């Protein structure tokens with residue numbers, strides 16, 4: 001009887017180990033030194049998605065950090081005079097980025113994540129894209145929003161930076177690991 005229980009337990013254990021394998025594969029994406037996952041996130045939502053994109057691609061995560069952080073008042077879109085409203089009202093606004101520049105020559109594929117602001121990418125995303133030579137780079141946008149789609153912001157970025165090879169973007173509101181992974185695999189397949 002004791003042996004029978006032991007056999008049962010070890011069978012269960014082996015089944016559990018077999019089930020765990022796909023996950024182990026999923027979590028063990030090799031680092032990919034040619035992929036950068038750059039992200040601006042004012043309140044953390046897009047940053048959480050960017051972590052999933054980095055995990056799924058093996059890319060290097062880079063936070064686009066404003067030199068002057070956005071306060072809650074800055075983000076008040078109901079106030080026409082708030083910092084975000086003024087920036088979004090001015091197509092030439094380029095809020096300063098804090099920190100070091102990165103060595104963009106190392107990367108071939110750049111995922112760019114952002115929250116949708118006024119149906120566009122926040123201006124600081126353009127500060128980021130202005131900083132580097134995007135010639136020959138593949139750029140893939142992703143975003144989170146309160147409901148707006150990504151089409152308008154992605155089209156505007158593509159128009160402003162025609163030197164990059166743009167891939168279709170994806171709105172990843174509340175996306176789980178599996179959805180992010182499936183999208184990343186599909187969009188990189190188009191790339192190769």
Ligand SMILES: Cc1cc2nc3c(=O)[nH]c(=O)nc-3n(C[C@H](O)[C@H](O)[C@H](O)COP(=O)(O)O)c2cc1C
Nearest residue numbers: 041042043044045046115117118119145146147148
């Ligand atoms: C200034 C501002 C403007 C926004 N404009 C839009 C918009 O046009 N459409 C929309 O669906 N959500 C809009 N949102 C909501 C954000 O896109 C959404 O909350 C996003 O997930 C926040 O991401 P984050 O936490 O990475 O900053 C706006 C938010 C802010 C702060």
